[in-house]
Amino acid sequence: MEVGMLPISASKRGKLLAAGYTTLHSISRASPSHLATDIGVSEDEACEILKYASQTSALDPSIGSSNASTLEGGQTAWTMLNEEKFATRITTSCADLDNILGGGITCKEVTELGGVPGIGKTQIGIQLAVNVQIPPEYGGLGGKAIYIDTEGSFMVERVLQIAEACIEDMSEYSHHFHNTVQDCEVKLHPNGILENIFYFRVCSYTEQIALVNYLDKFIEEHKDVKIIILDSVTFHFRQDFDDMALRTRLLSEMALKLMKLARKFCLAVVLLNQVTTKYIEGSYQLTLALGDSWSHSCTNRIVLFWNGDERHAYIDKSPSLKSASAAYSVTTRGIRNSNSSCKRIKMV
């Protein structure tokens, strides 16, 4: 009984129940004087009861609201549409890539990026880990990043290069739009950017799973994390598993946890994947590793590939984005637009 949760004496509780006050909602609606006359206590005691009632219902939101939905977490599609419109995105620093992504990597979703070695997966991962820290004045999220490295491709000197380039771009931007010198100062420093990337290195699949399980607790303590990058999700799972069904189970559990983290904390999850060849329709084609069942585990899937001498990104699967491809390039300053003269974004 809700009334039973109130820290009052048993006799008062009995009087409340006898007078017909069974829910906290009914108690809080009453005024102190009415309550006092109804149950036969002094007004001070009635005020105390009301205070306890409002405290208890504030702690537990399901009590006291007669308008609560029967299933917790149910939302109307209208609220969801409004939420999606204001969903925050993290820029990739390449305008063409941002365009096909609808503005950037979306928070609250799991995005998978896969490609051959050398195409730039780790570079995109590092760029996103830096870009998530762009302060809101410059259009970013001002958040922190978690970078889980399974392969050892994360080089601090490269992160410093990209961080310095990002800061230079920001001060150039502010020079254009602000007149006074004080406004132009960018408060970020490359070392500060490094400090806001939480870097974990895992050396086996058990460590990887344990870390993903631990992330819930970690992000509770570091609420400003806005992106989790897993580079790469595949490496430790391509060793021999005697029981492939176990591998599929472990992978789907991991994907589920990551999806829950994305929704719960409103952050973006980016998984980097490798490619393998698969025998489809009589020829060997390139597909992302980890098999067919894994392909259902992420919200968006982007394939990175070479087209001639240019790097391209292609949206392979997405519930909301159009299938399109765009070119990007990897420069000393990070991911940028490619310099080709031909039309960059191709609708498929």
Added chain:
Amino acid sequence: MQPQKLLHLPTHKCTVGCPLLDRFLAGGIPCNSITEIVAENATGKTQFCLQLVLYAQLPPSRGGLSASSLYIHTEFPFPLRRLRQLSRAFRSSHPDHPVADPCDRVFVQGVYTADELVDAIPKIELFLIHSRSRFPLRVIVIDSIAALFRSDFDNTVLDLRRRSSLFFKIAGGLKSLAKRFGVAVVVTNQVVDLIEGEKGNSVRAGNLSALYSSGRPVVPALGLAWANCVNSRLFLSREDDGDADVDGSSRKKRRRITVVFAPHLPHSSSEFVITTEGVFGR
């Protein structure tokens, strides 16, 4: 589980013995990762590796790691004479080096099969744990990884899958050692000829659309699966210079080193030469 402090995590690099090549590689071979050197036979992979294991003994102030090295070779015999020659050149250019014979700091192990290599990894781990002397073990060279896999496996789907999972097991083991002990791992690989018209064979991995050596299109051995296992790939190639010398002596071979992919290096290439003293950039 605590995140690592990035500012305290700088990557150490090991000099390769020539300042030009070091500059090309942004400091040298990085620790804590696997660097692959791909080349045709007789292009200079082994020379490169022999020079690396000697120069790793230099102190960090000179670009080295003050480290001893483990040289795992799969092609027999081990080039001991060339190592001694390079070691003499090393000593003459570094007369104040504390170790009397640099070859003493190079541990050599021959391996015949891939399974033997997998079994060797825990032994290497024990060796690393106990090597806390003045020159701890910090460089591991495997020359070459391709030789272990070229003959034992048929071209059937099952064998290829078994081979693939061995790649990841070996690479996973080496990377774990690299991370725990700060080791630089260098692996050499061979090339396979690329046959025109067989598109299935060549998947472009890296900055170059096609790799050429001695005028022929080639592709690194062991395929896409192994390419996913290494962190960086360097390609050594040689091209015959068209004209013979005026006095009829042998044509000069030009040798080139190219970055195919690396997380910290842009696409670049440079020439190098091999002399009696070693491998040097131009």
